[in-house]
Structure formats: structure tokens, C-alpha cells
Amino acid sequence: MRDLEKYRGIIPAFYACYEDDGSVSAERTQALTQHLIDKNVKGVYVCGSSGECIYQSKEERKLILENVMKIAKGKITVIAHVACNNTADSQELAAHAESLGVDAIASIPPIYFHLPDHAIAQYWNDISSAAPNTDFIIYNIPQLAGVALSIPLYKEMLKNPNVIGVKNSSMPVQDIQMFKDVKGDDSVVFNGPDEQFISGRLIGADGGIGGTYAVMPELFLAADEALKAGNIARAKEIQYKIDRIIYAMCSCHGNLYAVMKEILKMNGLNIGGVRKPLASIIPEDMPQIEKCREMISTAIA
Numbered sequence: 001m002r003d004l005e006k007y008r009g010i011i012p013a014f015y016a017c018y019e020d021d022g023s024v025s026a027e028r029t030q031a032l033t034q035h036l037i038d039k040n041v042k043g044v045y046v047c048g049s050s051g052e053c054i055y056q057s058k059e060e061r062k063l064i065l066e067n068v069m070k071i072a073k074g075k076i077t078v079i080a081h082v083a084c085n086n087t088a089d090s091q092e093l094a095a096h097a098e099s100l101g102v103d104a105i106a107s108i109p110p111i112y113f114h115l116p117d118h119a120i121a122q123y124w125n126d127i128s129s130a131a132p133n134t135d136f137i138i139y140n141i142p143q144l145a146g147v148a149l150s151i152p153l154y155k156e157m158l159k160n161p162n163v164i165g166v167k168n169s170s171m172p173v174q175d176i177q178m179f180k181d182v183k184g185d186d187s188v189v190f191n192g193p194d195e196q197f198i199s200g201r202l203i204g205a206d207g208g209i210g211g212t213y214a215v216m217p218e219l220f221l222a223a224d225e226a227l228k229a230g231n232i233a234r235a236k237e238i239q240y241k242i243d244r245i246i247y248a249m250c251s252c253h254g255n256l257y258a259v260m261k262e263i264l265k266m267n268g269l270n271i272g273g274v275r276k277p278l279a280s281i282i283p284e285d286m287p288q289i290e291k292c293r294e295m296i297s298t299a300i301a
């Protein structure tokens with residue numbers, strides 16, 4: 001029987017960690033991994049959107065995963081997003097991830113060309129065949145990938161025994177029910193949009209993978225605990241605080257990831273900035289970033 005429990009919980013989307021010169025930092029990658037383990041998260045989702053994977057080479061992505069695994073292996077669940085813009089490169093990353101012993105690999109559909117379902121299925125099955133002993137999670141993020149996971153395509157993918165579920169980042173929360181209804185508790189469906197974490201969990205998500213978890217894991221862990229304890233009022237209260245923080249962080253000139261990295265830096269964990277063309281923070285952002293940091297610490301207290 002497959003162990004799906006290891007996926008049911010709070011799984012921060014891991015941030016790209018750079019040196020001050022912009023190169024990938026092995027040391028800072030390890031430090032962020034340890035930081036998140038210390039916060040008691042269930043796992044990490046490496047090299048996804050928040051990991052800036054689309055701006056990195058295969059070699060950089062391998063280096064990042066290797067350094068996460070050095071610290072995380074055997075301690076928390078590690079899911080490696082391996083999709084590249086072509087099948088062969090994705091397969092190379094999938095095989096590499098399996099060789100390191102990750103718990104699961106994940107992949108968005110091919111981007112730019114809107115391919116038919118049978119071509120998308122082929123792409124995912126080809127990737128999965130390069131990591132035959134590793135769970136596979138479909139990453140549905142239609143607003144960025146340009147294609148949405150349909151139920152017929154999901155059912156087709158479930159014929160592959162490695163496919164265990166969906167990380168769902170589409171905005172309609174009922175999509176979670178739609179995917180969950182296909183295979184129930186023999187599958188895992190993750191909530192993607194952090195702003196609807198509680199709604200997603202209520203309608204059936206097993207856990208969440210989110211881009212803002214790493215900057216405020218305490219809040220997502222507390223919201224999840226409140227939900228599990230049946231304290232909906234408390235869960236909603238925390239979700240409201242989370243959403244106000246996200247809206248405040250999104251109001252800067254700098255990209256959201258740049259803002260969150262700056263907050264981590266203020267808290268003593270320097271993982272560098274963001275890679276171009278993502279916008280870096282500017283001096284005028286600092287009062288707002290300071291305010292966001294304050295909002296987070298007040299909410300946690």
C-alpha cells in the first residue's frame with residue numbers, strides 16, 4: 001500500500017537561494033531547508049514556480065535539489081518539480097531526482113504551444129518513465145501554463161500507477177472537489193492558491209503546497225491545526241490574517257518572492273534576491289516590507 005500520509009500537510013514551495021552575485025547558493029539552499037524543518041513543515045516542493053525554475057538551467061536545478069536532499073532526506077517529504085520546456089530535459093531531471101531518493105516528482109504540462117490532451121499525457125508518462133520508482137504529481141496551474149487539467153486527461157493519467165494526485169493551483173476552489181471525486185482518499189490533491197487554503201482544505205484538499213508558506217509557516221500550520229480540530233472560526237480568522245499579509249506583500253514594486261526573501265533576510269536568513277526578469281525590491285519598498293514583516297510577527301504572536 002502506498003504511503004500517502006507523507007503528503008498530507010503543509011508543504012512550502014521552496015525559494016531559489018542565490019549568492020549575492022546571483023549564482024545558485026548550495027549553502028543558503030541548505031540553510032533554508034534546515035529552517036523549514038525546524039518549523040515542523042511536512043515537506044518541501046522544490047524547483048516550482050516559487051523556486052524560479054523557469055529561469056534556471058538543468059545543472060542549477062540539480063544542484064538545488066542535491067542540497068535540499070543533503071539536509072531533508074529522511075526527515076521531511078521532498079517533491080521535486082522537474083518540468084522543462086522539452087521532454088528529454090524533463091526526463092533527465094526526473095531520473096536525477098529519483099537517483100537522489102525524492103518522494104515524488106511533479107510536472108506542469110508543456111507550455112507555450114497548447115497541446116492536445118494525448119500529447120500532454122505522453123509528455124507526463126515519458127517523464128514518469130524516467131523515474132519509474134517515484135510517485136508522480138500533476139501540477140495544474142492553468143493561469144500560468146496556458147492549459148488546464150481536464151477530468152478525462154486526469155483519468156487517463158491515473159492509468160499510470162505512479163500518478164498519485166494533483167497539485168491544484170487553479171483558482172476555482174471547486175476544482176479540488178472535481179479532482180478529489182475521481183479517486184478519493186487513494187489520491188492526494190493539494191491546494192495551490194494560499195489565499196484560499198482553508199476553503200481548499202474544507203472542500204477536500206489533503207494538504208497544501210504554497211508559495212507564501214515559507215515566510216509564515218506558523219500561520220499555515222496553525223490554520224491547518226484549527227481546521228483539523230474543527231475550529232472553523234479560528235481557521236477563518238487565521239486565513240484572513242494570511243490574506244491581508246499576502247495582499248500587502250503584493251503591493252510592492254519588487255516581485256512577491258523578492259519581498260518574501262527580504263523578510264526572511266530581516267529575520268536573519270539571507271537567501272539572496274530574485275533572478276531577472278523578476279523585479280527586485282527597490283528602496284521605496286522598504287517601509288511596506290517592514291510593515292509586512294510586522295504583520296507576520298503580530299499574527300504569529
Ligand code: HMN
Binds near residue numbers: 050
Ligand atoms: C509553486 O509552484 O511554487 C507554488 O506552489 C505555486 C502556488 O500555487 C503559488 N502560485 C503561484 O506562484 C502562481 C501560490 O502559493 C501563490 O504564491 C500564493 O497563492 C500567493 O498568491
